[in-house]
Amino acid sequence: MNAPRPPAASTPTPSAPRQVEDHTRLEEPAEAPADRAEAAREDMPVEARTSAPAPPPPPPPPPPPPPAPPAAAPAPVTAASTGWAPPRAGLTGTVATVVLALAGVLVVLYAWRLPPFTTALQSTDNAYVRGQTTIVSPQASGYVAEVPVQDFQTVEAGQVLVRIDDRIYRQRVEQAQATLEGQIAALDNSAQTRRSREATVASQVAAVGNARAQLARARADLQRVDALVADGSVSLRERDQTVAALREAEAAVAQARAAGEIARQDVRAVTVGRAGLEAGVEGARAALALAEIDLANTVVRAPRAGRLSEVGVRTGHYVTAGTQLMFLVPARLWIIANYKEAQTAAMAPGQPVRFRVDALDRAELTGRVEQLAPAAGSEFSVLKADNATGNFVKVAQRIAVRIAIDPGQPLAARLRPGMSVETMVDTAGGPRTAPAPANGSAAEPGASAGTPGTGAAPPPAAVPASGAAR
Incomplete structure (x- = not known):
């Protein structure tokens, strides 16, 4: 909206009314001087337009008005204005505790x-x-010849885990086998000796019988000689010869008995020796069995089914009995x-x-x-x-x-x-x-x-x- 303009007959100073207008109407935008001059010329009569001199140049525009002061903030709501009072601090602390x-x-x-x-x-x-985790260890000592398993491998009961060089153990088995054969041969020889000693005993028994027969004949001869000596038919010399023959027969019987006892003692000795030889044979068989067990122990097998841990042995390692090789889970x-x-x-x-x-x-x-x-x-x-x-x-x-x-x-x-x-x-x-x-x-x-x-x-x-x- 434009501000009211002054009458055309008068040419008042445009600065004064414009200043009043600017103070009273701050909200309206300022009007350009050229527009105001044009409007004044339109309001003037035609004669005045032609005879009137040209208006002076408009003055420079006034500075912009100062900014309006900010609106006042609303009054805060207080406890006094509402009538509410806060609770006491002591009661709040007690409840919280x-x-x-x-x-x-x-x-x-x-x-x-x-x-x-x-x-x-x-x-x-x-x-x-x-779980029943088992430590896998060998029972034999030697160099490891082969490890056919790997870390964390699943194995079955009896599966080969490690092989140890078995050449020494094979020789021990052969040695034990030879010892056993020697003991068996000695036992057989003992049996033959026993039979020979038993035959000697039988021969001595026969000799004792023969000596007893000779003794009986010598005694009969002595009785006949004694009867002949009484009537003078036989001399005393012949009687002495008969008595000597009797004594020889008695000595022969005693000798035969002693020889028979010696033969029987030989039989007992052979019997006792045979028991020792039989024990030797059993010992040789046990030694052979131990050698075979040691040979079998050169192959380490899984005692049960499960999974292996990390294998801690490699080919060429020297292991002893009880060395921890791996775990079996x-x-x-x-x-x-x-x-x-x-x-x-x-x-x-x-x-x-x-x-x-x-x-x-x-x-x-x-x-x-x-x-x-x-x-x-x-x-x-x-x-x-x-x-x-x-x-x-x-x-x-x-x-x-x-x-x-x-x-x-x-x-x-x-x-x-x-x-x-x-x-x-x-x-x-x-x-x-x-x-x-x-x-x-x-x-x-x-x-x-x-x-x-x-x-x-x-x-x-x-x-x-x-x-x-x-």
């Missing part, structure tokens, strides 16, 4: 599984996968969980178990309680604590619990001895029937739950479940 204390108590009760957070699940992360595994003594109050063989394996991305598998250890772990330590002297600090003992792995779980094949697991025993589940033994989870013979003579304690009476603190 009580809330924090209750929260802390609840956290402690939950962490220790105390009422009202009591649970029948007893858990611990002090648990590991176990069988497929049958189980879990040993070390629970606090207070957690085992309601545990019994057969109760269900769930466990998570760290190496399998916390995958969950199932099992069952198989056995509880007969004593705390401290009882099996070499240095036992002596609490009879000094200050006593009660320390919760750990009871080892053996857990069998249920069969039919694909992830169970990926378990390895030494893996860490977290076990959870459901003490409220009660004992359940043991599953059929399977590869990877079979129990030892006689170690099933409830079998007499296995050392497992009977299920205890039901008691409130203790805390499941790890």
Whole structure:
């Protein structure tokens, strides 16, 4: 909108009304001087337009007006304007303290599984996968001739693992065989000697009989000579010859008896010698068997099926009896969980178990309680604590619990001895029937739950479940 213009007859100074207009109407834009001059000429009469001199040049535009002051901010809302008063600081602090204390108590009760957070699940992360890991060692010494297996290879029972140079052991077998043959020959010779000695004994027995016959004849001759000497038919000389013959016959009998006894002693000596030779034969046979065993021990075989560890022997190494060559890990595994003594109050063989394996991305598998250890772990330590002297600090003992792995779980094949697991025993589940033994989870013979003579304690009476603190 344009501002009102002055009358055409007068030519007032354009600066004064423009200044007033600028102060009263700050919101309108300033009008150009040329436009105002043109408008004034249109309002003037025609005569005035022609006779009137040209208007002077317009003055320079005035400076822009100062900016308008900012609008005043609204008055703030205060407690006095609303009528509300804040609570006292002491009451707020008390409420916060009580809330924090209750929260802390609840956290402690939950962490220790105390009422009202009591649970029948007893858990611990002090648990590991176990297996009957076997150290493979040779029984013979020598240089390694061949290693036909590799690291982490799966092997069967009886498969060849290492071969040791057997040339020396073969020679020992041949030597033992020759010794045995010599002992057998000596035994046969002893039998022949015995037969010869027995024949000598028979000959001496016959000689004794002959001597006795000669003695009887000599005695008869002496009787006849004595009768003839009495009537003077035979001289005393002839009688003396007859007596001498009798004495010779008696001596011959004694000699024959002595020779027979010597022959019998020779037979006994041969018999005793034969027993020694028979023992020698048995010793030679045992030596041959030992040599053959040593020869067989030059081939190290897998005692059972499983997987090998890193093979620590190479061709050309010299090994002795008992040298650790490698480890053999069988497929049958189980879990040993070390629970606090207070957690085992309601545990019994057969109760269900769930466990998570760290190496399998916390995958969950199932099992069952198989056995509880007969004593705390401290009882099996070499240095036992002596609490009879000094200050006593009660320390919760750990009871080892053996857990069998249920069969039919694909992830169970990926378990390895030494893996860490977290076990959870459901003490409220009660004992359940043991599953059929399977590869990877079979129990030892006689170690099933409830079998007499296995050392497992009977299920205890039901008691409130203790805390499941790890």
